[in-house]
Amino acid sequence: MHNTDPATAAADPVIRVEGLAKEYRVYDKPEGLAASIRGLFHRTSRVVEAVKGVDLEVGRGEFVALLGPNGAGKTTLLKLLSGIVTPSRGTARVLGHVPWERDDDFRRRFALVMGQRNQLWWDLPAAESFRLHQEIYRIEPARFQRTRDELVDMLDVRRLILQPVRELSLGERMKLELVAALLHEPEVLFLDEPTIGLDVVAQHTIHEFLRGVQQRRRMTVVLTTHYMKDVAALCERVVVITRGQILYDGSLAEIVDRFTTHKIVTLDFDEPPDQRRIEGFGFPCEVRGPQVILRIDRSRIADALPEILRTEGVRDVSVEDVPLEEIVAGLFRADRREAGAVGAAS
């Protein structure tokens, strides 16, 4: 399956980033007409560090999620890797190329899909955009047809490719965007929030599709997302970015292991239980009718469970990890507190 063994990854790194940093100069525009007029003559600017010294190595065939709160630098990192942005400092090689030199040989070997931007022609059927991609990526006709048919069938969108794109739903458009991006069989795929605004069914279809294509082609994928469902379904490796720096880089299993202190135990009773008895367990709890949700410290779970199960009236029990959303939100929060403390000190 995926290759996340660091030793093998280092042997064949498709993406290698060292000390990559990007600063922007942004101009402050104060409110009000008078300030705007003053702004014509004198503008105050400040430097924003979107990415500060990132080191990252991604091996062939890895599926990596970039997670982080808004403004953490995820998209900037993706733009640096796809050559849209030149860095202020540091180096990067993608498939052996410097991305921001944008040579055609490099550009024929990767693809970038941004969830909110379309590369398909709005007024024409997607089949026409595909034809254009065949030309600009120089795909042999036989190969083009085979790849297109394969991708279109995997997503079950054959009936949509002859319809003008503007008539399609957001989910349908996203599927066709993905087909367009994968026609030239890129070795590296960058996805910026590919499931944004999509319903659960479309999200699921896209997950299945991406997993299928990625495994079949041994493609390297880097994705940014806010949906933990994307991460759980697709990525074994997670890179958490906050304030332009990597906070965590490791496997999904490890993130759960390292950043959770407790498990969630759900008890189903025959009838709403006595509140006092539940409180007697000594764990934070939440009662929802006949259902009780307890948060139990991981170190105590083995001792606590038998006792809890002896409680009268327990019909069912489940023990689960804290949801990924909560873990990641906790990580972001902790980082923000730290940032706040630093800010206050300086």
Place this chain on the structure above:
Amino acid sequence: MSAAGEAVRSAAPLQGLRTWWTMLSICLEERLVYRGDFALGTLMRFLPIVTQVFLWTAVFAATSRTDISGYTRNDIVAYYLLTMLTRAFSSMPGLAGGIARSIRDGSVKKFLVQPVNYVSFLLAARVAHKLVYYAVALVPFAGVFFFCRGYFPEPPDAVTVAAFVVALVLSFLLGFFMEATLGMLGFWFMEVSSIVFGYMLVQYLLSGHMFPIDLLAGVPSGVAGVSLADVVRWLPFEYTAYFPAAVWLGKVRGTQLVWSLAIEAGWVVAMAVACRVAWRRGVRRYSAFGG
């Protein structure tokens, strides 16, 4: 380099042409979706000429002369009609604004990520735009020219017609590269509409759209022995309206015709280079700024 690499390299120009052809055909399809009702719009374009014709009729009525700077009253009408035709080639509605918009809203990123050249893409789109326009505008244009055939002198000889066609094609390219370069300024300025407006104003005055450039022949430029018309001859503007019309009417002949065509071609090359430089520098700035 390997033999396969050599083969790829030698096939590259042909490939480039094929890619361009595909872009053109797709742009054509796209234009045809929104062909709209150009026909009426085209007729409306001729309306301002009516005012010009009235104005010149009054001018000729007020003077005893039969010609002004070599133009008879009929010549003037024919001249304005011909500038309409040249402007159908050289004017580029929405080109600069569209480029600036693509920079502002970020859709230009596509051309950084994909192995395709933005300027050749724009050129294909514009050729498609023009072809569809001509297909629709052919009937009203033919109608107006037929209706006004009495104002035109005898059709010129084959060489002049050929020069006229070359001048028209070059005027298309010149108009394209000038406006595309203006659009690229969008990398530096958020909004280029006021720059485009300024350009249009200069263009209107110096292209011959407003009056034949020959009228400037007697106007001193400040340098002894050099008229304003001589100065304008060295600028790109008159080649987008005045020059092709003047060629058809036989106002530019012989070595002067060859010279003018050479100047026009020179400007096409210069503006194509300017456009490319603006694109490259703009992209460098854009990607430094953060895309």
